[in-house]
Amino acid sequence: MVVALVAIRKNDLFAVVMLFGIYSFLTAVLFMDLDAVDVAFTEAAVGAGISTVLMLSTLRLTKRYEAARRRNPILPLLVVGITGAALIYGLMDAPQFGDPMAPVHQHMAPRFIQDSPTEVGVPNMVTSVLASYRGYDTLGETTVIFTAGLAVLLLLGIREGQNTRPGRLAIGDTLVLRVVVKVLIAFIMLYALYVQFHGDYGAGGGFQAGVIFATAFVIYDLVFGEADVRRVMPPHWLGRLAAAGIFLYAGTGVVSMFLGAPFLDYNALAHDPVHGQHLGILLIELGVGTTVFAVILTIFYAFSGMRRPHQVS
Amino acid sequence: MYNYWLAVFLMMAGFYVVIAQGNLVKKIIGLGMFQTSVFILYISMGKVEGGSAPIVTEGVEAYSNPVPHVLMLTAIVVGVATTAVGLSLVVRINEAYGSVEEDDIQELDNELDTIQESGL
Structure with a gap:
């Protein structure tokens, strides 16, 4: 999460791409912890490996530094805040983490x-x-x-x-x-x-x-x-x-x-x-x-x- | 519940980048974050308390749900392929406009429009 936040703030796109690679790798570690070994494997190979290379190639073809910001961030922040609040409200009724009785485990999985x-x-x-x-x-x-x-x-x-x-x-x-x-x-x-x-x-x-x-x-x-x-x-x-x-x-x-x-x-x-x-x-x-x-x-x-x-x- | 909050937070962070930032490469990174948040949501739903990875092992009673894993595994690879399409669009835009900043592209488009209108 912290990595993600820093990645948003940075103007140096090279650093952003590197941070995104680290972020992918951390996600892979998280998947490993959640028993999803295959997914962790894929994320580490794809997210931390190939996408970083592709993004760096794009940077080589475009520019490394982002232009200074000229916009007012309040409206997007407001939209994001409202959407996030709505999502969290919607998730209030969702089953607890790790609950074996959750509906997702009831139909095909057994x-x-x-x-x-x-x-x-x-x-x-x-x-x-x-x-x-x-x-x-x-x-x-x-x-x-x-x-x-x-x-x-x-x-x-x-x-x-x-x-x-x-x-x-x-x-x-x-x-x-x-x-x-x-x-x-x-x-x-x-x-x-x-x-x-x-x-x-x-x-x-x-x-x-x-x-x-x-x-x-x-x-x-x-x-x-x-x-x-x-x-x-x-x-x-x-x-x-x-x-x-x-x-x-x-x-x-x-x-x-x-x-x-x-x-x-x-x-x-x-x-x-x-x-x-x-x-x-x-x-x-x-x-x-x-x-x-x-x-x-x-x-x-x-x-x-x-x-x-x-x-x- | 914290797993949902993490997913929502990351999703909103990605969403913010997509709508608030002008740089197209950064927008694609934002989309990537948005995508990863969905992966985290699915995978955390598949986790069963006390379960183990869904590979048959002796002496293991409970397995985590393999279905979300399958869905997300293919989604990651499809995701990198579509990201590549997005990035190649960015490269083409850069060739055509000489910039990957949305504001610059907008200005160039407006200038082009006024030139065309005055020509007519």
Whole structure:
């Protein structure tokens, strides 16, 4: 909360972005405390990692300092105060924190908690609800991410960038950083794969794995420059990968339809329903991971490829 | 009840940034705060007293509700994707107007309007 307040007051946007990263990280810690390990994981990777990088790229393209304030803050404060008071008044009747009898725990949740280990056979209930019970929803969300990637491409496009000669370092000759990052990238990718394929048993899954895998490329880009990373992962491949992820997800659904079951019902994928569920979840998580990775990296390429305004001229 | 108050406070802080600040990058950060407050609201509703993380473990009786976790997990990733769309709009606006301050953009628009009107 304090971090949030300071972030509002600051004029130096660089500091604001950094504080926002810290704020995201603290939120992730809070989620961990509230038993939401998967969510904490995602928030730490996305909020504290990728969004900070994206905001910094935006600052590079715009201005670091905010203009002096010319407005009267009383009217917005009044509106905010009234809205906040109304919300708190509305929440007076809400159930107590941690109450097991709260309505939110009464309808779907007990069934998911009791039956999902036997029905889906996956210990992580978040994964089984995400991938199996609410498979349609997750397909929709993956498509939203894909569409957002498309929107960024339409708005910015992937341009060549400032540093197109391979072998030229982006941040000067920093030996220690280069060596450390080289070692680190391998572990980051390995970890991403672990998160991808172990998501059924522990915290993690396609969303987190995609983001972490993209992070490895982002770090490579930041240290070794755009040209090198684009030789490893050419931009035109990313669009195909993103589409391939969705195709894999929806294709799994279509295959289950051909096998005589409803769309995205994985029971039909193998002779044993539990095996079918396993296979289905593995496939669609792979689809989600591919799409998320490709879209995040596309967005990053789009931002890093832009030149500063005064360099365009 | 304090979990709701925290969520409401953060939501209002984000809301204030969105309506009171002129800088577009800061507005997007405000939206991000607003979004996080909703995550906190959902996740805190899913918590069960004495419950543990919803991964099947031997010897654990009560689990926290997995449904809000699923909803928020996907929302975070969708959130960063939409934030990126917002930021790229900001970059384009900066290219077109040379500024990311709302007041400057408004002035430029007004000037453009008067020029067009006088031309007609």
